[in-house]
């Protein structure tokens with residue numbers, strides 16, 4: 321199961337998970353396999369914290 325990389329909370333509702341990722345270098349068609357390897361998942365709470373930090 322996916323877990324938030326910041327607080328470790330399990331992400332039970334994948335519709336409420338957020339992913340931080342680098343843009344694929346080749347094509348958007350590779351996004352599926354790219355996500356599996358390179359994505360970092362965060363829960364909604366931690367995304368809000370990071371947004372706040374980014375603004376400051």
Ligand SMILES: [Zn+2]
Pocket residue numbers: 324325326327328329362363364365366367
């Ligand atoms: Zn979190």
